Each structure stands twice: as C-alpha cells, then as structure tokens.
Amino acid sequence: xxxxxxxxxxxxxxxxxxxxxxxxxxxxxxxxxxxxxxxxxxxxxxxxxxxxxxxxxxxxxxxxxxxxxxxxxxxxxxxxxxxxxxxxxxxxxxxxxxxxxxxxxxxxxxxxxxxxxxxxxxxxx
Numbered sequence: 001x002x003x004x005x006x007x008x009x010x011x012x013x014x015x016x017x018x019x020x021x022x023x024x025x026x027x028x029x030x031x032x033x034x035x036x037x038x039x040x041x042x043x044x045x046x047x048x049x050x051x052x053x054x055x056x057x058x059x060x061x062x063x064x065x066x067x068x069x070x071x072x073x074x075x076x077x078x079x080x081x082x083x084x085x086x087x088x089x090x091x092x093x094x095x096x097x098x099x100x101x102x103x104x105x106x107x108x109x110x111x112x113x114x115x116x117x118x119x120x121x122x123x124x125x
Contacts, residue, residue, distance in 0.1 A: 001030060001075050001076065001078060001084050002047075002048075002051075002075065002076050002077070003074060003097070004048055004074045004076075004094070004097040004098065004099040004100075004101050005074065005094070005096070005100060007044055007048060008048075008097075008100050008101050008104050009100075011040070011041055011044045011094045011104075012040040012047065012104065013041050014041055015037075015038075015104075015111075017034055017040065018034055018038045018040075020035050021034040022038075024060055027057055031120060037111055041108060041113060042114070042115055044056060044110060045049075045104075045105055045115045046117075047081065047122075048076075049105075049121060049125075050081055050102075051076040051081035052072055053121065053124045054081060054082065055072055055073065055083070056123075056124045057070045058070045058072065059072060059124065067074075069087040071093050071094070072094070072098055073085065073094075074094030074098065079097075092103075102105070102115040102125065103109075105125075109122065
C-alpha cells in the first residue's frame with residue numbers, strides 16, 4: 001500500500017536530484033537524466049492526485065460536515081489507487097500528510113513541473 005506522506009518524502013529526494021542535474025546540465029546525458037527524474041516526480045504526484053480525485057465527493061461533503069469519516073484517506077492501493085481501509089476502520093484527518101502533498105505539489109509546480117493538467121484536477125485540490 002502507498003502512504004501519501006511516505007511517498008512525498010521519498011519523491012523529495014528524486015526531485016532534489018533532478019534539480020541538481022538541471023543546474024549542471026551541460027551534456028545531453030545530463031538533460032536526459034533531468035527529464036527522467038522530473039517525470040518520475042510527475043508520475044508519483046499525479047498517481048496520488050488520481051487516488052485523491054476518486055474521493056472528490058467525500059471532500060465536498062467534508063467541507064460542510066467536518067466529519068472525519070468524510071476526510072481524504074492517506075493510504076491507497078499501489079495497484080489501483082483505491083482506498084485500502086474503510087471509512088470507519090481508522091481515524092482519518094491525516095491533515096499533515098495531505099498538507100505536505102499540497103505544499104510539495106505547489107513547490108514542484110513553481111519549479112516548472114506540470115503535474116495538474118486540467119480544471120477538474122484544480123477543483124479537486
């Protein structure tokens with residue numbers, strides 16, 4: 001299973017390495033490595049975004065109910081992006097994990113990575 005927090009912390013190392021390669025990208029090989037690392041970041045962040053988008057109805061409910069059972073899950077199946085624990089089986093409100101995701105998403109976007117592709121994704125965030 002994939003935890004949002006763990007995935008974001010791990011991809012930070014990849015993103016940092018991509019930024020280092022970008023800074024010294026003199027040869028085609030360096031530019032290729034930069035691109036490969038950046039696309040790994042995009043793939044992971046989009047995977048988490050797609051998993052979260054499967055719960056957009058819950059997010060809309062949470063806005064009015066503030067019920068922890070309507071909060072986003074912070075753990076997903078790495079195979080299909082579905083939640084792996086029922087809403088009543090554990091405490092949600094993993095606000096730190098979701099906040100970390102949003103912070104890093106904003107920072108990666110500011111660095112030039114395109115992670116959010118359309119308005120539906122923007123509305124979910």
